Amino acid sequence: MLKNVKIILGLVALMALTSCKDSHFKEDKVFAGGVYATKESLNHGLSIYTEYCMACHGVTGEGNGVASKGLYPPPRNLTKGIYKFGNVVSGELPHDEDFKQILKKGLHGTAMLPWDLSDQQAHDVIQYIKTFAPQTWEGKDKKLGTKIVVTKDPYAEVHVDSAIQRGKEVYHTVAQCWTCHRAYATHAELSAFNQKINGEPLTDFDPEMYKIKAQPSEHGGPTIPSEFTWDSVRSAQTVEEIYVRLNAGVGGTSMPSWKGTLQDDEIWAVSYYVKSLMDLKGKHAERKKFVDAIKN
């Protein structure tokens, strides 16, 4: 698949480069957060976009480029100005460095690959993609989101087992992550958690709790919450990156920011727990044992 994508990318770039792109932007622009983009930067960004990005994100940025057919998740529609993976509370505007990180690392398990761009190229293409959503970006009074701060990890990598245990409890009780994702604990374990918190066993179990529930999104179609032992988590690999994602949420989807809803140490604990689930991905025998053990 990648080979085909590369061929198509090459063809589209060749077609587009034959038309002159040097003078498309005649004026500088000021974007949210007071970020200043010169016309040279925007014109250079346009040619980078044409060469590297247009095949998927499309000429008009709507995510409908020639190589976008059948991709899941589909390429982002950049005209909406709604982004999933900023390191800011979902709904707020990401910083240039958030976009830079996405370009550099890619989004795991999607067609959005890591791009080998220089800092200047990345900067310029980031300014250019903002021009697809002027309603969101243009104007110096528009504010960027508050950056998620990584607090001191209370489990500090040494109390990993207790973090995972605590995270499993938080995931299945106060946070109820399973209402969209799925449960990974047995009825007996869920009942024991309830006994501990509410002083009584649980007898009534939602028959849907072991299923992933598709969610509506603002990105032009439903989105599927991750099954952490099976799917690629797109924006996070490490405990710290998961911590950032839980604090931020996922923009334009029902995945909320947990900042302020859960306590900080609970968010750290859940991050360790989610990481322990992610570590089962690709390990077929181990995963099967795990899945069999949570069948009731």
Ligand code: HEC
């Ligand atoms: C082969 C197809 C493909 C190409 C080429 C591509 N992208 Fe993407 N891009 C995607 C897909 C698919 C997603 C959505 C991933 C998701 O929803 O998890 C995405 C998402 C994005 C996002 C949204 C990030 C967010 O937080 O919501 C941005 C911004 C972006 N791409 C910019 C670019 C830029 C800039 C380039 C060129 C340097 C580029 N893309 C090239 C497929 C592509």
Ligand code: HEC
């Ligand atoms: C109301 C529904 C809902 C709840 C509750 C929910 N999530 Fe999500 N979550 C989603 C959706 C939808 C996505 C997929 C977003 C996308 O990529 O399109 C998601 C994605 C994620 C991701 C992956 C982000 C990435 O980079 O791919 C992680 C990690 C995650 N959720 C963890 C959690 C944890 C932990 C909890 C509980 C503390 C939780 N979620 C509760 C809906 C939910």
